[in-house]
Amino acid sequence: MSDLLDKWEIFQELSDELKRNIRLAVVCDGGAIYVTKDDQVFGFGRNEIGFLGTGDKQSRTEHTKIEQLCGQNIQDLQFAYLTFFAISATGSVYAWGKNDNGQLGLGTKKDTWIPTKIERNLGTKRVVQVACSSWHTLVLTSDKEVFSFGWNKYGQLGLGHSDDQTVPIKLDFPAAGRVESYLLGEKNEDGILGQSADVEEQNIPRKVPGLEGITITRIFCGYLHALALSNDGKVYSWGWNKYGQLGNGTKQRSHKPTLIFGNFGRIRDVAARYSYNVSAAVTEADEVFAWGTFNGEENLIPTKTSFTSLDEVFAKFPDYYAVTFRPLRTNFDDEPVEEKNSANEWPEWLKKSFGDVESADVVFVVEGKKIHAHKTILIMRCAVFRTMFLGNWKESNESEQIIEHRSYDVFFAFLKYFYTNEVDLQPDMALELFDLAHFYQVTDLQKECLKIIKRGIAVENAASVYDKAIQLASEELREFAFKFCLKHLTAVVNTDGFKLLNSDVVRDLFLHAAQQGAFKN
Template sequence: MVDVTKWPMFSLMGLQELSSIRRACVFGTSANEAIYFTHDEEVYVFGLNCSNCLGTGDSQSTIIPKKLDMLSGRMVASLSYGSGPHILLATQDGELFAWGHNGYSQLGNGTTNQGVAPGLVSTNLLNKKVTEVACGSHHSMALTDSGEVYAWGYNNCGQVGSGSTANQPTPRRVSSCLQNKVAVSIVCGQTSSLAVVDNGEVYGWGYNGNGQLGLGNNGNQLTPCRLAALQGLCVQQIVSGYAHSMALTDEGLLYTWGANTYGQLGTGNKSNQLTPVQIMPEKDSRIVEVAACHSTHTSAAKTQSGQVYMWGQCRGQAIVLPQLTHFSCTDDVFACFATPSVMWRLLSVENDDFLTVAESLKNEFDNPETADLTFCVDGKFIYVHKAILKIRCEHFRSMFQSHWNEDMKEVIEIDQFSYPVYHSFLKYLYTDSVDLPPEDAIGLLDLATSYCENRLRRICQNIIKRGITIENAFSLLSAAVRYDAEELEDFCFKFCVNHLTEVTQTFAYWQIDGNLLKDFIGRASRYGAFKN
């Protein structure tokens, strides 16, 4: 499953908010805006709000997600963003909404006024069902369920395919040689446009200065033109970067063309390609997905075996050949290596039923239905699994090997530790984490010392350090001395000295062991605590 918190925009969210997210998109010139859709079909936005791109009705930035009431209950089918930025959103009912930057009429409403809130785009689209949207830097495209392509907005290079370079203020059908074709996919570069039709042919139009239309030249194209170099290939997926393009065929072959300053074509050099060239032919596994977006010079691909490759501009470096990554999806490439770290598509973060080994173990802790061993502490039962305890803890491994009858299912009584402490210890063996207040962490520190669990000792010491107060400082110091935790003892001692007047007035100070008190006073004196 994709982890949306790999994008910094989402890293401040709590678990409850994160679990509500069904789909999400991070966009903007600095990846500073985000939109997400919840399981109950609500839409939220947050971020910098450049050009009113959040659609909240005002120009205010917000780090707290705001709901877009106008879109409540409408399920998203497709979403895209431009450089202004402006946003296009198609619902599953086929409605098209647009908002944000509109200096070139890229919202399709016939004006150049910024869209402060989502507005329905209806001109020439009445009774049409929009299934897919695409944004270039300042132009827009929509695909209908009947395979018609509409375009509007900035047209200085012919990117709306109208045959001229005049801006197009409202949606207009892209015809020319697409007139009798059924388009199945659309995509935009910064100032170029591509479409795939149902027989796998690819058509391009707009800016072509870097060869991003793949036509064999670098002249702009004011109307759609078929990529003859892909003749005989059935293209399944196309994507565009800032000024490069990629196509994936139904046989899993990958072709790239256009700008290559950052190695984004993956050819091993930085030379532009005016016509498509096949890359990665030597890979054992066929390619099943390619990724790019018009905001970046980064490319990625995923193979049938699940390997993810990246190339192009990756964290400022020019990677000229596809580099194998440790990622499990192409989305992670853009989260971690693209500049800006925007999303190349509307991201699906829906949970599936699959649980990792770690998640499964967490779920089985203290489960009487699957447990084969029970501990009784303070009259309460804790249900565990012998095998996990043997794998995770040397104390239990030795205990079971030395005098344990594997056929016996019995209850082990524990009387030297409290229930919260022992429960937390056993849970730690299943989860690698501890959730205890500092006072109880003292007892767990004792257990960790007894069982020679050094990592657990360090965790307990950190909990105690973070939880030290005037009231409990002497108790914690006493515990650190008792359990021979030198680093923790030093930390608690310095805290007590730094707050000496307040600490010596606490109940814990007057309950302290006489010898420990003498040692403390002597050490504090040497430390200079009593000097005027």
């Protein structure tokens, strides 16, 4: 993380010790917010737009603690020019900034410069993603629901009308738990909706024509243009193009997604930012390309740079124009943020074969829904499946397996791991997946789950993590959860999760805490 932070001028003067202790950071308008490994949140630098969440607009040379976010295990920080959001590991959302259209979702149109938890309609939900402009906001929950709030003059909330909303309102369309080829209503004069030129406004969610049948894994919006990355490493762009930010060799706006061509091979990730007319991409060979207004020039096609990461593209804007397009983060084991995931080396044919109905020879039925798989793949990757399908078990001759007492989403992620070597699951579900990996004796998956659980532990779930660690005899997880509980003992004891623990687990926790001197006078 330290090397990544050093790319940004605002972090260069920090001590090496402090930089090693930062696990999450964002930069905006000459200010910075960072979260430490011990769950403290600080802001420093310029603060003319209230970015630092200190309750005022006074700049800070000293690092100032943002009390409302400390101890909340903040996992994500998202912002536009005048609105700011923080998401905790338990899915709570804290908002602050400009609110004249209700874009903070707090039930009023009053500005607030202190992080305030969004309660209305999201109080019992786990939010996993926030997407915001300076005037309206969208959130995605763990149960795949989408809520919107804020300015709605052009129907950008996707609710079918043009009335502003000051509290989160659920949208009536399906979400897949990730960004796909949907865009919400908005004014379309520059083609940002990806709809034809005769569509002036769109006030309900609608698929983008031209992306049908294409699986989109990433999507970013610039000032008035959009980029979409497909699962086969191709980039599509549309919208305003005065500065060449679409990368299609012209300055003509596009009302439909256009495939960007170039001598760069397969694209691994893309980037754009709400306040800039620049786009960027990194290839599987770790080469970074940029196009649009960049380095004082207009580049109409993707141009190779000397940068080593997408973050560095935005770090090199002068003075306070530098801004993070996504949070700078490290995982629990301090792996480099831009380190190439081993899943990128996984055979593409194997990834694509997951869920292939035609070639599958076994179906798992979970919560009444089917997941198609291949016995050969499961036998090669899991000893339990090998015994099940090759041994003298009734399951060996059955093409349909009924799975009870497991959730569909977690079992889907479990089977997908064998095909992709990736774990695509939110922290709140990682504990169940860890249990599943333990049952099926998939050691590598257990290790991946441990990383996610450790990043997602919070006061609200610490007791259940400790309980599960004891049940599964995982000493590593038990010790980690215990240290967290010890550090936040009073808060943990007052949670609903702690009240559900049986007496033996409570006794074990308190005995262990007493041995560490927790109850000394």
